[in-house]
Amino acid sequence: MKYTLIIAGSGGQGVMSIGITFAQSAAEGGKHASFMPTYGPEQRGGSAKCTVIISDEEIISPLPKKSKVLIAMNEQSYKKFIPELEEGGLLIINSSRVTSQISRADIKLISIPADDIALDIGDARISNIILIGALLGFTDILQPDVFLSSIEKKFAKKSPEIIKINKAALDEGVKICNALK
Amino acid sequence: MAKQFMKGCEAVAEAAVLGGCRFFAGYPITPQNEIPEYMSSRLPEAGGIFIQGESEVASVNMVYGAASTGTRAMTSSSSPGISLKTEGISYLSGAKLPALIVNVSRGGPGLGSIQPAQSDYLQSTKALGHGGHRLLVFAPYTLQEAVDIAYDAFEYAERDRSPVMILMDGCLGSIMEMVDLPPMKELSNQNTQGWKVGYDGVKRGARMITSIYPEAGLESNNKNSAAMYKKWQEEDVKVEEFMLDDAEYVVVAYGIAARVAKQAIMQLRGQGCKIGLIRPITLYPFPKKSFEKLNYNNIKAFIDIEMTIPAQMYDDIDLLVRGRAPIFEYGRSGGILLDDDGVTDAIKKVTGGQA
Amino acid sequence: MMEKIYSRPNCIVPMQSGYCPGCLHSTATKIIAEVIDELGQGHNVINVLPVGCSSMGLLYWKIDMVGSAHGRAPAVATGIKRSRPDSLVFTYQGDGDLAAIGLAEILSAANRGEKFTVIFANNSTYGMTGGQMAPTTLIGQKSTTSKKGRDAETAGHPIKMCELIKELAAPVFVARYTLNNPQNIRKAKQGIKKAFQYQLDGKGFSFVELLTNCPTNWGVEPLDSLKYMEENTMKYFEQKVFKDEEESK
Numbered sequence A: 001m002k003y004t005l006i007i008a009g010s011g012g013q014g015v016m017s018i019g020i021t022f023a024q025s026a027a028e029g030g031k032h033a034s035f036m037p038t039y040g041p042e043q044r045g046g047s048a049k050c051t052v053i054i055s056d057e058e059i060i061s062p063l064p065k066k067s068k069v070l071i072a073m074n075e076q077s078y079k080k081f082i083p084e085l086e087e088g089g090l091l092i093i094n095s096s097r098v099t100s101q102i103s104r105a106d107i108k109l110i111s112i113p114a115d116d117i118a119l120d121i122g123d124a125r126i127s128n129i130i131l132i133g134a135l136l137g138f139t140d141i142l143q144p145d146v147f148l149s150s151i152e153k154k155f156a157k158k159s160p161e162i163i164k165i166n167k168a169a170l171d172e173g174v175k176i177c178n179a180l181k
Numbered sequence B: 001m002a003k004q005f006m007k008g009c010e011a012v013a014e015a016a017v018l019g020g021c022r023f024f025a026g027y028p029i030t031p032q033n034e035i036p037e038y039m040s041s042r043l044p045e046a047g048g049i050f051i052q053g054e055s056e057v058a059s060v061n062m063v064y065g066a067a068s069t070g071t072r073a074m075t076s077s078s079s080p081g082i083s084l085k086t087e088g089i090s091y092l093s094g095a096k097l098p099a100l101i102v103n104v105s106r107g108g109p110g111l112g113s114i115q116p117a118q119s120d121y122l123q124s125t126k127a128l129g130h131g132g133h134r135l136l137v138f139a140p141y142t143l144q145e146a147v148d149i150a151y152d153a154f155e156y157a158e159r160d161r162s163p164v165m166i167l168m169d170g171c172l173g174s175i176m177e178m179v180d181l182p183p184m185k186e187l188s189n190q191n192t193q194g195w196k197v198g199y200d201g202v203k204r205g206a207r208m209i210t211s212i213y214p215e216a217g218l219e220s221n222n223k224n225s226a227a228m229y230k231k232w233q234e235e236d237v238k239v240e241e242f243m244l245d246d247a248e249y250v251v252v253a254y255g256i257a258a259r260v261a262k263q264a265i266m267q268l269r270g271q272g273c274k275i276g277l278i279r280p281i282t283l284y285p286f287p288k289k290s291f292e293k294l295n296y297n298n299i300k301a302f303i304d305i306e307m308t309i310p311a312q313m314y315d316d317i318d319l320l321v322r323g324r325a326p327i328f329e330y331g332r333s334g335g336i337l338l339d340d341d342g343v344t345d346a347i348k349k350v351t352g353g354q355a
Numbered sequence C: 001m002m003e004k005i006y007s008r009p010n011c012i013v014p015m016q017s018g019y020c021p022g023c024l025h026s027t028a029t030k031i032i033a034e035v036i037d038e039l040g041q042g043h044n045v046i047n048v049l050p051v052g053c054s055s056m057g058l059l060y061w062k063i064d065m066v067g068s069a070h071g072r073a074p075a076v077a078t079g080i081k082r083s084r085p086d087s088l089v090f091t092y093q094g095d096g097d098l099a100a101i102g103l104a105e106i107l108s109a110a111n112r113g114e115k116f117t118v119i120f121a122n123n124s125t126y127g128m129t130g131g132q133m134a135p136t137t138l139i140g141q142k143s144t145t146s147k148k149g150r151d152a153e154t155a156g157h158p159i160k161m162c163e164l165i166k167e168l169a170a171p172v173f174v175a176r177y178t179l180n181n182p183q184n185i186r187k188a189k190q191g192i193k194k195a196f197q198y199q200l201d202g203k204g205f206s207f208v209e210l211l212t213n214c215p216t217n218w219g220v221e222p223l224d225s226l227k228y229m230e231e232n233t234m235k236y237f238e239q240k241v242f243k244d245e246e247e248s249k
Helices: A015-028 A075-084 A114-121 A124-138 A144-154 A160-180 B008-018 B034-045 B056-068 B079-094 B121-126 B143-160 B170-174 B215-235 B255-270 B288-292 B314-321 B340-351 C025-038 C053-060 C073-083 C095-101 C103-112 C161-165 C182-200 C222-236
Strands: A002-010 A032-037 A047-055 A067-072 A085-094 A108-112 B002-007 B023-026 B049-052 B073-077 B100-107 B113-116 B136-138 B164-169 B176-181 B239-242 B249-252 B275-280 B282-284 B301-306 B327-331 C045-049 C064-067 C088-094 C117-122 C173-178 C206-211 C241-244
Touching: A002 A015, A002 A075, A002 A124, A015 A032, A015 A047, A015 A124, A015 A144, A015 B002, A015 B176, A032 B170, A047 A075, A067 A075, A067 A124, A075 A085, A085 A124, A108 A124, A108 A160, A114 A124, A114 A160, A124 A144, A124 A160, A144 A160, B002 B008, B008 B034, B008 B073, B008 B100, B008 B143, B008 B164, B008 B170, B008 B176, B023 B034, B023 B056, B023 C073, B034 B049, B034 B073, B034 B170, B049 B056, B049 C073, B056 B073, B056 B079, B056 C064, B056 C073, B056 C103, B073 B079, B079 B100, B079 B121, B100 B143, B100 B170, B113 B170, B121 B164, B121 B282, B136 B143, B143 B164, B143 B176, B164 B170, B164 B255, B170 B255, B239 B255, B249 B255, B249 B340, B255 B275, B255 B301, B255 B340, B288 B314, B301 B314, B301 B340, B314 B327, B327 B340, C025 C053, C025 C088, C025 C117, C025 C182, C045 C053, C045 C073, C053 C064, C053 C088, C073 C088, C073 C103, C073 C117, C088 C095, C088 C182, C095 C103, C095 C117, C103 C117, C103 C161, C117 C182, C161 C173, C161 C206, C161 C241, C173 C182, C173 C222, C182 C206, C206 C222
Parallel strands: A002 A067, A067 A085, A085 A108, B023 B049, B023 B073, B073 B100, B100 B164, B136 B164, B249 B275, B249 B301, B301 B327, C045 C064, C045 C088, C088 C117, C117 C206, C173 C206
Antiparallel strands: A002 A047, A032 A047, A032 B176, B002 B176, B100 B113, B136 B282, B239 B275, C173 C241
16 A cells, blocks of 8 residues: 655645644554655745655655645645646545636546535634545545544644544545545 | 654754754754754753854854864754855864764755755765865765764764764655654763863863864874775765666665665566666765676666756766766756656666667 | 062963064963963863964963864854853954954854953954955055055945944943053953953853054054054044943943
8 A cells, every 4th residue: 555645735724734644643553654845946826735655665755756646725736736646546626716627537536615614614724634534534545543543632732622623524524535435 | 762753854953962962053044944943942951052143154163162162063054054164164174073064955056946956965075165174974865864874973973073964955854754763872972081172170281172283283184084084985884785786777876866766766677677776875985885896797877866967976976987887867956856757767768778 | 588479371381472573462362361360260261263363372372272263253152152151261353353254253142142251352454464454454554455545435444343242232341452551451451350250250241352553564663553553543442341231230
């Protein structure tokens, strides 16, 4: 098992923080994992992108040309990074913000209005968790429980309310994708 | 050993502290800011000193001052900042002071780009300042290797009374991986008692630490350095030789480029290509013996892969290969990173005779 | 029985000075050594040497010393003092070293309130390199790079370091003295002693400027160099205590 995963969006959408938490969670769950924020000349203008690799084997190169999964949190990052999704790869979009018609036919698409769901749950900042939940629901990268315990650890010093709302977001994402399987 | 998922800059900083670093001075420059930021809170915890200097120049000279008292002292920067530090690095070498310098390199020349690049091989191995001195230069390719090297760096520096450099590019500085952290070192066995300045409760003759010598003294000091550099070549080379036994193609790469190259090599081996890797871990001393023992009857080509253009290791390889096989180079620069497919394709061009 | 009333300071090497005849670096070197002796700090002092004539102290002082790069002595002293807070640490710097190439280091160390002492020998010239214009060269004063005399239009005015440093919040003692005659030399020595004592008491940054001469590069006889100081240097660079933490309390 080896997943390479691009998470991209705009600054403030929690791209880096979800990437770090996800990679750390996998590493602490016994997988090999790496997180790399990538800065290229194309990266200027407020966009954020990171590459996460999760694998059963040792990770040699952290610089894949193409990834198995792309989580696009906004329109701009979808357009920029869709060429980096490999054939047969999985595209997860935040359809609250990605408005383009998805043109590639060689990929699997999961479209989730994550911003809208986040607002329904009660916090605009948890779209990223919903999208990761979708990924965990659809694939076998990581058990949702393992990820949840990392979230609990991360927010241990904050209010229980934050943990509750993050759990709700994760559950919602997982639920949507379980239904798709 | 404590396992921790850490960012490269922070991992190397923590390993230095565990290895005895008790003084850090540095100046902000991307992409190494996480080192001074980490040290600003970590060192006071460990009973050490953190100073944000007014410049790279001042910072390396603060390290020079701290090192003269026998304190394990470190600075870090990124390429343009290392250029500024080279004055102080030359003085550290001249005054025979141990210290650790970390370069998290970025694109150059000039202001270049803040993105990762391996643009400082020549500077690191040939001219870290005026005067023809050398440093042990380590180039780790994983965070664990960076941790292990930083942990032991001060022992090398104190053994030789010479500064040590760790060269890691911006990718290694910003990547996060799991590392095993070793235990905090005891400082009681420090090898500085015979020369450091400062009163330690026992009156003794006055001591002087300086890089200015009367003529005869300077030459004898330089001769000692020359002998030391030869000894490094004999005893301190670190290198990884990967799948070289039957290799027809030999990739030479260090640091992040070696990770990308290794992945490509494993893929190409799967396709029946006889290809291997020489990965210098010490850039200086360069792993000459790895080149000397190759079977040149077998070898069709070398490929020098670096995240910089033009390739900077090329001349060192060329001197060892001595025309016995062609040497090709592949790199990216200007903030564009090497990637698996790009490197694999570049190698295939050579093995397919299209390069 | 004769009483011994004068002897060479303990922390001076018994040898003839190599400073040019009439050069007041010799005097400064001696009074600093006397103060170190009087404070009983010979074993505990660390001097940071600069680049220029003031680095010649490496031949004459019998104390722990660290040689630094041009202008960087305050940064080196910062590293030393922070690592060895109980040591008495001072730099001895000339005007090219301190007020030109090392301006960032001196102002930053002063501003951080580093707890060491800077002794600044100001002779209005680059002595060791052969008499080029210094940041402190007076208007109209000739040098090998201002052959018609310093022109304020292109070279600006001589920089007043005490006046700059006294404006910073952190320094605890800032004073300028002159070494033109025995009375003023005694005052200077008292100033150095006060600065060192403040340091030993754990107070902040102290800065002592000494107006000196350079008969060789000024191209005058030693006695005439003193006259030049009195008529020019000492009129431009006011001698006084600019800042004294104790007195301002």
